[in-house]
Structure formats: C-alpha cells, structure tokens
Amino acid sequence: MRDPLIERTRAVLTRALEVYRGTGHDARLAALRARLDEPLRVAIAGRVKSGKSTLLNALVGERLAPTDEGECTRIVTWYRDGHTYEVLARPVTGEPRQLRFSRENDAIQVDLGGLQPEDVAELYVTWPSQALRTATLIDTPGIGSLSERVSRRAWELLTTDDEETPADAVIYLMRHLHSGDLDFLRAFQDTEVSRPNPVNAIGVLSRADEIGVGRMDAMTSAQRIATRLATDVNVRRVVQTVVPVAGLLAETAATLTETEMAQLRRVADVPIHQIDDLLLTADRFVELMPELGLTDLERRALLDRFGLFGIRLGAALLRRKVANTATELARELAERSGINALKDILSSLFFGRRDVLKSRSALLAVDALVRTVPRPGADVVAAEVEEIIASAHPFNELRVLSAIRAGWVTGRPEVIDDLEQIIGGSGSAVHTRLRLPADASEEQIKAATNDALLRWQRRAENPLTPHELAIASRVAVRTCEGILADLVHAR
Ligand SMILES: Nc1nc2c(ncn2[C@@H]2O[C@H](COP(=O)(O)OP(=O)(O)O)[C@@H](O)[C@H]2O)c(=O)[nH]1
Numbered sequence: 001m002r003d004p005l006i007e008r009t010r011a012v013l014t015r016a017l018e019v020y021r022g023t024g025h026d027a028r029l030a031a032l033r034a035r036l037d038e039p040l041r042v043a044i045a046g047r048v049k050s051g052k053s054t055l056l057n058a059l060v061g062e063r064l065a066p067t068d069e070g071e072c073t074r075i076v077t078w079y080r081d082g083h084t085y086e087v088l089a090r091p092v093t094g095e096p097r098q099l100r101f102s103r104e105n106d107a108i109q110v111d112l113g114g115l116q117p118e119d120v121a122e123l124y125v126t127w128p129s130q131a132l133r134t135a136t137l138i139d140t141p142g143i144g145s146l147s148e149r150v151s152r153r154a155w156e157l158l159t160t161d162d163e164e165t166p167a168d169a170v171i172y173l174m175r176h177l178h179s180g181d182l183d184f185l186r187a188f189q190d191t192e193v194s195r196p197n198p199v200n201a202i203g204v205l206s207r208a209d210e211i212g213v214g215r216m217d218a219m220t221s222a223q224r225i226a227t228r229l230a231t232d233v234n235v236r237r238v239v240q241t242v243v244p245v246a247g248l249l250a251e252t253a254a255t256l257t258e259t260e261m262a263q264l265r266r267v268a269d270v271p272i273h274q275i276d277d278l279l280l281t282a283d284r285f286v287e288l289m290p291e292l293g294l295t296d297l298e299r300r301a302l303l304d305r306f307g308l309f310g311i312r313l314g315a316a317l318l319r320r321k322v323a324n325t326a327t328e329l330a331r332e333l334a335e336r337s338g339i340n341a342l343k344d345i346l347s348s349l350f351f352g353r354r355d356v357l358k359s360r361s362a363l364l365a366v367d368a369l370v371r372t373v374p375r376p377g378a379d380v381v382a383a384e385v386e387e388i389i390a391s392a393h394p395f396n397e398l399r400v401l402s403a404i405r406a407g408w409v410t411g412r413p414e415v416i417d418d419l420e421q422i423i424g425g426s427g428s429a430v431h432t433r434l435r436l437p438a439d440a441s442e443e444q445i446k447a448a449t450n451d452a453l454l455r456w457q458r459r460a461e462n463p464l465t466p467h468e469l470a471i472a473s474r475v476a477v478r479t480c481e482g483i484l485a486d487l488v489h490a491r
C-alpha cells in the first residue's frame with residue numbers, strides 16, 4: 001500500500017526543526033528525521049540469562065554479542081550495519097570514544113580502555129551485516145540484573161518517558177511466565193498512540209529446548225506452552241504473539257563448523273541402546289564412554305554450543321540420515337530451533353510495518369518535545385502531530401488492534417479473527433490481510449477485497465453491531481478501500 005505516513009512525519013519533523021532552530025534541540029530533531037531512513041530499531045529485552053545475547057547472535061547469524069558473564073554483557077549495546085568494523089562507547093559523562101576490540105570464540109571482546117562498565121551508558125558496534133541492514137538490534141543487560149544500576153539502565157532504555165524512544169519495537173524474552181515480566185511489559189507501553197499497546201512487542205518463550213529437560217519432544221511442549229501464553233488475556237495485552245525459540249541451537253546452526261559436525265557424528269555412531277544413557281545428563285556426557293574418542297574439553301564445548309537437547313537432536317538427525325552434510329544439519333537444526341518461525345513473524349509484524357513503527361516513535365518524540373519545551377510555533381507542530389496520530393489510517397489500524405487485544409472490542413470469535421486479519425494483525429501484506437496465497441492474482445485480490453468491503457460495510461452499518469465493533473468495522477472498511485485504491489493506482 002502507498003504509505004504517505006512517513007512523508008507526513010518527515011514534514012512535521014522539518015517544521016519542528018525550523019521552530020526549534022538554534023535552541024539546542026536541533027541536533028536531536030535532525031537525528032529523529034534521519035532515523036526515518038534508517039533500519040528499524042529492535043530491542044531484545046528480558047531477564048538476565050534469558051538468552052537475549054544468544055538470540056541476537058542467532059538473528060544476525062554470527063557470534064557477535066558476548067554471552068554469559070563478561071563485563072560488556074552489563075552494557076546496553078547497539079549492533080548496527082555499516083561499512084567498517086567499529087566499536088564506540090558513549091560514556092555517562094564525556095565525549096563518545098572509539099574502543100579497541102578483538103574477537104575471541106567469535107564474540108566481540110571490547111577493551112573498555114580504562115572505563116568501568118558502570119561509566120558506559122551505551123556501546124555501539126558497527127558491523128557489516130545483511131541482517132543488521134534490516135534491523136538495528138539493541139542488546140540489553142536485562143531486568144533483575146546483576147546490579148541495581150545495570151537493571152535500572154535496561155529499564156530506562158525500554159520504558160523511557162523521555163522524549164526519545166530508543167527502540168521502535170521490542171522482542172521480549174520470557175523463560176517462565178513471571179508476574180514481574182508482565183509488570184515490566186506494561187510499563188513499556190505508551191499512552192500516546194494507543195494503550196495498552198501490543199503493536200510493537202512480541203514475546204519469545206526462550207531457551208525452549210530446556211523445557212522438558214532436553215527430551216526430544218521439548219519443542220512440541222514449548223509450542224504448547226507458547227500457544228497457551230499467547231492466548232492468555234494478560235499476555236495478549238502486551239505482546240502480539242509468543243513463539244518458542246531455542247536460541248542456542250539457532251546460534252549454533254548459523255555458525256556450525258565441520259569439526260563440530262565430525263564430533264557429532266561420533267555421538268551419532270553410539271549404539272542406540274547406549275545413547276540415552278550417555279545423554280541423560282551433562283555430567284554423564286562428559287564422563288561416560290571414553291571410547292567415544294572425544295576429550296572432556298571437546299565434550300564440554302559441544303554442550304556449550306548445542307545443549308543436551310541439541311546434541312541429542314543433532315545425533316538423531318545424522319543417524320537417521322535426515323541430514324548428511326554440515327549444511328543440511330545446520331538447516332535442520334535451524335528449522336527445529338524455531339528461529340525461522342520467529343524471523344517470519346518479525347518480517348510480517350515488525351519489518352512489514354516498519355514505516356508505521358518508525359513514524360510512531362518519531363511522532364511520540366516530537367510530541368514530548370513540544371509539550372515540554374514551549375516555543376513560538378510549537379503549537380502548530382503539536383496540532384500537526386495530533387492530526388496525524390488521530391487520522392493516519394495505519395495508526396487507526398494499530399489502535400483497533402490494541403483495542404481488540406485489550407478486550408474493548410468484542411464480538412463473535414470468527415468476526416474478531418476476521419477483523420484482526422484485515423487490519424493487519426497477522427501482517428500488513430495485502431495477501432495476508434485477505435488470507436490469500438502470496439502469489440494471488442490481481443483479480444483474486446480484487447474479488448476478495450470487494451467481498452471483505454461488503455462484509456465490513458454491513459457490520460459497520462448494522463444497528464445491532466456493538467458500538468466499539470462498529471467503529472472498528474469502519475476502520476476495516478477504510479482498509480479495504482485503501483487496498484482497492486492502490487490496485488487502481490498500481491495500473
Ligand atoms: N540450552 C539453552 N541454553 C541457552 C539458550 N540460550 C542461551 N542459553 C545459555 O544461557 C546462558 C545465558 O545466555 P545469554 O544469551 O548470555 O543470556 P542473556 O543474559 O539474556 O543475554 C548462556 O550460557 C547460554 O549459552 C537456549 O536456547 N538453550
């Protein structure tokens with residue numbers, strides 16, 4: 001669909017720049033405007049050790065973010081695409097400075113150059129990467145963190161009520177449903193565009209392979225739990241959906257080596273009646289069967305890379321000849337880790353609406369500025385922001401989506417499902433909205449849109465339709481009209 005939203009947002013920012021010229025706010029406004037052309041910013045949030053850094057690596061396809069301990073895991077770190085390899089620190093006080101770094105075990109080891117982690121507000125890692133071209137990823141230390149201060153910094157990044165929202169969208173990792181997790185999520189929601197607001201947050205049930213203590217059906221159990229979470233009213237209010245992901249397996253699949261492949265083959269060759277015994281616990285795997293021909297160190301390294309579940313799964317795939325090469329094994333492990341499903345969801349729910357999400361961040365920031373820093377002309381900017389937020393159709397869709405999730409719009413389940421779909425709740429691609437295949441012809445799209453248009457017009461006009469649903473139906477009507485207008489326009 002044509003999206004004038006980003007252009008309207010750019011125009012507002014340009015006007016705001018004129019109004020605030022010479023006030024010291026120009027640089028930030030210019031940065032906000034530049035951000036409209038930059039990749040979407042996605043923060044990875046969740047408790048300490050929920051697997052955030054590992055998942056980030058899996059998404060990038062490289063081991064960049066240090067995992068586990070290490071002082072840099074305590075600093076909010078941005079990973080962004082660029083032409084050069086560079087690490088920049090923004091200290092709490094003083095000018096940003098470039099830092100030296102090396103790669104050990106692939107992960108980037110930053111030399112803080114005398115700075116204490118507490119003194120660094122943020123690190124910026126620039127790294128040429130296709131994945132980072134789609135999204136800048138922000139790794140956070142996690143709430144419930146090692147120290148109050150680190151914890152607070154992660155919290156501030158995500159719940160800022162300051163003028164600038166650093167992240168456009170959030171992937172929130174949860175290992176178990178924890179009431180603290182939900183409080184945190186709620187605090188992140190803003191009040192401006194719609195509240196509560198699940199539009200820019202999705203949930204990941206992380207370390208999914210550990211559910212069911214490494215049993216082969218772990219991912220099936222994890223899927224069941226994730227589905228249950230995703231349909232829980234409290235969870236639906238804060239995230240759009242929940243997907244199970246075994247991030248470690250995904251990271252390893254993306255970076256699998258031939259050496260690891262050869263080591264796994266040895267495990268796969270263990271007679272079937274002995275393998276369960278060997279893989280019962282990590283200790284057993286390290287200690288039993290000296291004839292396996294793997295040293296303690298190698299076994300521990302395999303455990304670190306695959307986890308017990310991953311070793312069991314990898315060995316089974318090789319034994320059953322589902323995979324015969326490292327490439328095939330990597331593909332199978334990735335598919336089973338849930339990372340591909342997560343990437344699909346990120347594409348449809350975040351990247352497919354990147355312009356809306358970016359505009360939203362920018363408008364919220366301008367709105368906060370005009371409210372807190374009065375200036376001649378600021379009222380005009382404020383009015384424009386309000387006009388866009390109130391009238392731009394993509395925001396109306398987001399509002400309806402939030403209202404459905406908050407339980408404010410109710411109706412027969414199939415009607416609500418239909419509504420969510422048409423307004424882009426499962427992705428904003430036209431064929432997705434209409435539940436058509438991706439290769440649907442123009443005729444099919446036109447026919448399906450006309451059907452949907454009639455259906456929603458009837459619902460909007462039916463006096464028996466509850467008030468909220470009638471308003472939502474009008475938004476759906478407008479969506480259908482927009483699709484039809486674009487079909488004509490595309491000719
Ligand atoms: N079994 C298993 N372990 C994981 C998974 N993801 C992360 N881990 C391990 O959990 C620990 C913490 O992971 P990390 O990514 O540093 O968590 P963070 O503190 O949230 O960034 C590390 O030892 C990881 O290897 C996973 O999907 N499965």
Ligand SMILES: [Mg+2]
Nearest residue numbers: 052053067073
């Ligand atoms: Mg981390």
